[in-house]
Amino acid sequence: MEKKTLNIKLKVWRQENKDAKGSFKDYEVKDVNPDMSFLEMLDELNEELILKDEIPIEFDNDCREGICGMCGMVINGTAHGPKSGSTTCEIRMRHFKDGDTILMEPWRAKPFPVLKDLVVDKSAFDRIMAAGGYTSVRTGGVPEARTFLVPHEKAEEAMDMAACIGCGACVAACPNASASLFVGAKVSQFALLPQGRPEAARRVEAMVAQMDEEGFGACSNHGECEAVCPKEISIKAIARMRREYLAASIK
Amino acid sequence: MKLDSKVPDGPLAEKWDKHKFDMKVVNPKNKRKFTIIVVGTGLAGGAAAATLGELGYKVKNFCIQDSPRRAHSIAAQGGINAAKNYQNDGDSIWRLFHDTIKGGDYRGREANTYRLAQVSNAIIDQAVAQGVPFAREYGGEFANRSFGGALVSRTFYARGQTGQQLLLGAYSALMRQVNTGRVEMFPRREMVELVIIDGKARGIITRNLITGELERHLGDAVVLGTGGYGMAYYLSTNAINSNATAIWRAHKRGAAFANPCYVQIHPTCIPRSGDYQSKLTLMSESLRNDGRVWVPKKKGDKRHPNDIPEEERDYYLERKYPTFGNMVPRDVASRNAKMVCDEGRGVGDTGLAVYLDFAQAIKDFGRKTIEERYGNLFDMYKEITDEDGYEQPMRIYPAVHYTMGGLWVDYNLMSTIPGLHVIGEANFSDHGANRLGASALMQGLSDGYFVLPATIGDYLGREKLEKVTTDHEAFAEAENAARERIEKLLSIKGNKTPKQFHKELGEILWNYVGMARNEKGLKTALEKIPKLREEFWQNVKVPGTADSLNKHLEFAGRIADYLELAELMATDALHRTESCGGHFREESQTEEGEALRKDDEFTYVAAWEFKELGKWELHKEPLIFENVTLTQRSYK
Numbered sequence: 001m002e003k004k005t006l007n008i009k010l011k012v013w014r015q016e017n018k019d020a021k022g023s024f025k026d027y028e029v030k031d032v033n034p035d036m037s038f039l040e041m042l043d044e045l046n047e048e049l050i051l052k053d054e055i056p057i058e059f060d061n062d063c064r065e066g067i068c069g070m071c072g073m074v075i076n077g078t079a080h081g082p083k084s085g086s087t088t089c090e091i092r093m094r095h096f097k098d099g100d101t102i103l104m105e106p107w108r109a110k111p112f113p114v115l116k117d118l119v120v121d122k123s124a125f126d127r128i129m130a131a132g133g134y135t136s137v138r139t140g141g142v143p144e145a146r147t148f149l150v151p152h153e154k155a156e157e158a159m160d161m162a163a164c165i166g167c168g169a170c171v172a173a174c175p176n177a178s179a180s181l182f183v184g185a186k187v188s189q190f191a192l193l194p195q196g197r198p199e200a201a202r203r204v205e206a207m208v209a210q211m212d213e214e215g216f217g218a219c220s221n222h223g224e225c226e227a228v229c230p231k232e233i234s235i236k237a238i239a240r241m242r243r244e245y246l247a248a249s250i251k
Numbered sequence: 252m253k254l255d256s257k258v259p260d261g262p263l264a265e266k267w268d269k270h271k272f273d274m275k276v277v278n279p280k281n282k283r284k285f286t287i288i289v290v291g292t293g294l295a296g297g298a299a300a301a302t303l304g305e306l307g308y309k310v311k312n313f314c315i316q317d318s319p320r321r322a323h324s325i326a327a328q329g330g331i332n333a334a335k336n337y338q339n340d341g342d343s344i345w346r347l348f349h350d351t352i353k354g355g356d357y358r359g360r361e362a363n364t365y366r367l368a369q370v371s372n373a374i375i376d377q378a379v380a381q382g383v384p385f386a387r388e389y390g391g392e393f394a395n396r397s398f399g400g401a402l403v404s405r406t407f408y409a410r411g412q413t414g415q416q417l418l419l420g421a422y423s424a425l426m427r428q429v430n431t432g433r434v435e436m437f438p439r440r441e442m443v444e445l446v447i448i449d450g451k452a453r454g455i456i457t458r459n460l461i462t463g464e465l466e467r468h469l470g471d472a473v474v475l476g477t478g479g480y481g482m483a484y485y486l487s488t489n490a491i492n493s494n495a496t497a498i499w500r501a502h503k504r505g506a507a508f509a510n511p512c513y514v515q516i517h518p519t520c521i522p523r524s525g526d527y528q529s530k531l532t533l534m535s536e537s538l539r540n541d542g543r544v545w546v547p548k549k550k551g552d553k554r555h556p557n558d559i560p561e562e563e564r565d566y567y568l569e570r571k572y573p574t575f576g577n578m579v580p581r582d583v584a585s586r587n588a589k590m591v592c593d594e595g596r597g598v599g600d601t602g603l604a605v606y607l608d609f610a611q612a613i614k615d616f617g618r619k620t621i622e623e624r625y626g627n628l629f630d631m632y633k634e635i636t637d638e639d640g641y642e643q644p645m646r647i648y649p650a651v652h653y654t655m656g657g658l659w660v661d662y663n664l665m666s667t668i669p670g671l672h673v674i675g676e677a678n679f680s681d682h683g684a685n686r687l688g689a690s691a692l693m694q695g696l697s698d699g700y701f702v703l704p705a706t707i708g709d710y711l712g713r714e715k716l717e718k719v720t721t722d723h724e725a726f727a728e729a730e731n732a733a734r735e736r737i738e739k740l741l742s743i744k745g746n747k748t749p750k751q752f753h754k755e756l757g758e759i760l761w762n763y764v765g766m767a768r769n770e771k772g773l774k775t776a777l778e779k780i781p782k783l784r785e786e787f788w789q790n791v792k793v794p795g796t797a798d799s800l801n802k803h804l805e806f807a808g809r810i811a812d813y814l815e816l817a818e819l820m821a822t823d824a825l826h827r828t829e830s831c832g833g834h835f836r837e838e839s840q841t842e843e844g845e846a847l848r849k850d851d852e853f854t855y856v857a858a859w860e861f862k863e864l865g866k867w868e869l870h871k872e873p874l875i876f877e878n879v880t881l882t883q884r885s886y887k
Contacts, residue, residue, distance in 0.1 A: 016799075017799065017800075033524075033525055033527060035524050035525065035635075035636075035637065036525070036527050037529070039529070040527045040528065040529050041527075043527070043529055043750075044527055046803070047748050047750060047751075049794070050748045050792060050794045050803065051746075051748065051792070053794075054794075055794055055795050056794055056795075056802070056803055058800055058801075058802055060317060061491055062316055062321050062323070062490040062491055062492050063321075063323060063325065063326045063490045063491075064490065064491060064529060064530045064532075065326055065530075065532050065533075065631075066631075067325050067326050067412065067415055068316070068321040068323070068325050068326065068490065069318075069320070069321060070316055070317060070318075070321045083634075086634070090631075090634060092634060092635070092637075094637065115461055115800060116461075116799070116800040119800060121317070122317055122318065123317065123318065123438065125318065126318050126319070126320075126426065126429075126436070126438075129320075129422070129423065129426040130426040130427070130429045130430040131430065133423055133426060134381070134382075134423035134424060134426060134427045135380060135381055135382050135423075136427065137377075137380040137381060137424075138305050139298075139301070139302040139305055139377060139424070139700045139701070139704070140373065140377070140700075140701070142376050142377055142379075142380035143376065143380065144376055145335070145375045145376045145378075145379040145393070146337070146392065146393070148379075149387075149390065149391025149392065150384075150387050150391050151387065151389065151390070151391045152387045152388060152389045152390075152391070154387075155384050155385070155386065155387040156384075158382075158384040159384040159386075159409060159410055159412075159416075162382075162383075162384050162409075162416060162419065163410075163412065163415075165415070166318065166320055189382060189384065190382050193382050193384065195379065195380055195381070195382045196382050
């Protein structure tokens with residue numbers, strides 16, 4: 001069963017470092033196997049570039065199975081590319097056609113500065129988590145696991161929210177560069193569980209304050225974040241965050 | 252070098268409690284005067300850094316990715332074991348201990364493994380308190396499942412993302428400590444050297460992966476939680492940035508490397524499809540709970556699997572192991588897949604795959620139930636292979652997944668270098684020659700949350716450490732060594748990319764130090780590896796510069812280390828002429844083709860001391876079993 005290979009043209013954002021001015025550069029990749037992953041296609045291109053004494057394209061990635069959240073680029077205008085519910089590393093070349101030109105850009109958002117080529121700095125997310133994305137428990141000093149029962153539905157809903165991989169696609173897709181889906185998902189996970197309730201008010205205030213300080217924009221209900229989220233987290237997360245925030249402000 | 256396991260006296264069940272009492276406790280006011288360097292932010296490193304911060308120590312925590320939340324623990328799917336016995340099916344600490352020792356083919360240290368089982372329950376309590384959304388029954392109780400070779404349901408899970416949820420729990424605890432200022436995070440850093448002063452581990456040299464700068468970090472103790480070395484095989488289920496550099500550099504500075512030949516090859520991975528392949532994707536072995544493994548009875552049967560009638564199929568695991576069937580431990584399942592493929596009965600284009608069939612399960616429970624249980628795995632399979640696992644059997648094949656070997660540590664998780672502690676997959680300690688499913692998460696968190704934070708206090712409380720600064724000559728020497736290596740790599744300007752070397756090395760290891768090993772093959776590997784290493788240092792072509800973000804320079808440094816480590820893996824595999832767990836020597840098998848241990852000769856940990864490139868001295872730590880009887884494993 002020989003599969004028909006593809007010839008693909010790429011327009012890739014190249015930027016030497018944080019302070020340099022970037023630009024698009026054209027490349028061509030021939031005989032691409034449609035079963036190849038998008039990043040493997042880039043690997044092959046980089047191998048060619050190295051042998052031609054050119055500087056390979058830098059892009060962040062790690063697990064290559066859609067769970068670590070390190071990869072991410074805007075492919076033909078869509079964060080993480082053509083297949084919904086997928087990260088960049090999960091995209092296969094069969095989603096493209098022979099002769100296609102693919103535009104590749106880094107996440108574009110002020111709080112995510114470009115470090116090189118397609119690599120951006122997403123540490124703003126870590127700082128938001130440090131502000132309140134936890135339950136304040138100490139190792140060892142906790143009750144037995146069965147102390148609080150959690151009904152199946154609540155656990156499932158909390159899991160839907162906890163599935164966030166922190167990739168930043170929601171920010172990249174949002175016209176306001178808002179991090180509301182990211183923050184809303186974490187706030188919701190804890191709000192839905194008995195373990196997270198005691199600090200719910202303090203948490204949502206602290207995380208939202210840090211989100212604002214990092215320079216993320218406000219949410220104006222475009223819903224682009226939900227559309228690109230590789231874990232398909234619902235914007236109900238944002239609604240819940242607002243409710244929690246409101247509740248916190250009228251204690 | 253003397254190996255002292257420091258296992259405490261007394262009955263097995265009382266050792267850890269007694270030891271905790273006997274250990275020195277650092278005065279709370281003094282804790283903040285100690286700086287502990289923790290390398291790695293996975294379940295082991297992240298949990299350790301968070302807990303040490305909570306205790307009041309000053310912690311410097313390093314990771315290679317852009318955020319501590321990316322560590323590869325995140326990719327673990329199936330679950331985490333604990334001896335809670337919530338299902339009332341006869342589980343206990345003793346049973347979990349016994350299963351783990353037996354599963355490891357009696358090549359693990361009894362006291363460590365028992366402690367692991369003891370601590371397992373506290374891990375679940377901890378994770379739940381952190382808000383980890385484990386699967387629940389309708390009434391709110393935990394849903395547990397049986398997993399990979401266990402006859403009791405002791406596995407806790409959060410969909411197919413248990414590793415992610417446990418890691419995010421540890422990460423959130425860690426970020427809380429970052430917020431208090433007790434933990435300082437250093438992301439996008441690679442440890443490139445260990446610094447030893449006065450015989451003790453006192454610091455590390457890191458490379459800032461954005462600027463290329465080499466940085467000096469001083470501490471009172473160093474903890475490595477940097478994972479395993481499966482990436483030496485090139486193709487594995489590991490992440491692209493997983494590597495062995497931290498443990499290898501520590502090894503070359505005096506930390507003994509134990510049982511490097513113990514490598515776990517996971518049975519349920521998606522088979523490779525082409526030369527471009529960069530990694531192999533694992534599908535949780537929970538699939539084996541409902542899927543049936545088979546190949547055609549006839550060699551070279553090219554029919555579509557759905558056209559092969561029932562009586563022409565060989566459900567070889569069910570046939571050979573009627574008790575455990577498709578649930579046999581990973582090493583047994585993997586080896587049997589290789590055997591049927593070697594017989595010419597493998598399936599798919601390459602003939603290197605077996606079927607995992609859900610037709611019966613769909614008939615019994617309905618497609619909806621199967622979707623609920625494994626939907627994400629079926630989706631993933633379809634995305635990668637373009638085939639529908641609901642309509643036809645999946646194809647699976649084993650892939651390198653986990654390394655049981657690692658730096659040798661004593662009961663306190665300290666290596667042969669005083670002050671250097673090693674936790675999680677990076678050490679060798681708890682799984683013997685084979686790790687059971689859902690036990691890696693357990694060990695990482697056990698080491699990180701509960702064991703290391705207690706034992707490191709004892710070390711700090713006892714040792715008198717010299718007052719030094721990063722101007723010490725040992726720092727200068729280590730930094731120079733790192734710089735010279737980087738400059739050398741960039742100056743060769745040869746004709747082959749780092750990846751080409753990595754692939755070649757991976758092929759050597761897979762062919763000769765893979766699922767089945769023999770003397771001739773291992774000797775071939777020992778000829779080929781040094782040759783490839785020599786060629787690497789003459790002909791590698793590394794692009795770019797040292798003072799910038801340069802992924803291929805990072806890769807080249809790691810591959811240089813694999814080219815040395817691989818030789819030790821083959822050396823260890825050659826010396827151990829018995830079969831045990833993940834190490835199968837073809838010369839040592841029963842008449843039925845099962846792994847045959849040689850307990851008289853090999854009931855020891857093989858700890859290798861680095862002498863010079865390609866030369867090691869073997870030290871043996873005898874394994875003493877006072878509480879279990881060694882038997883030949885049987886899953887029939």
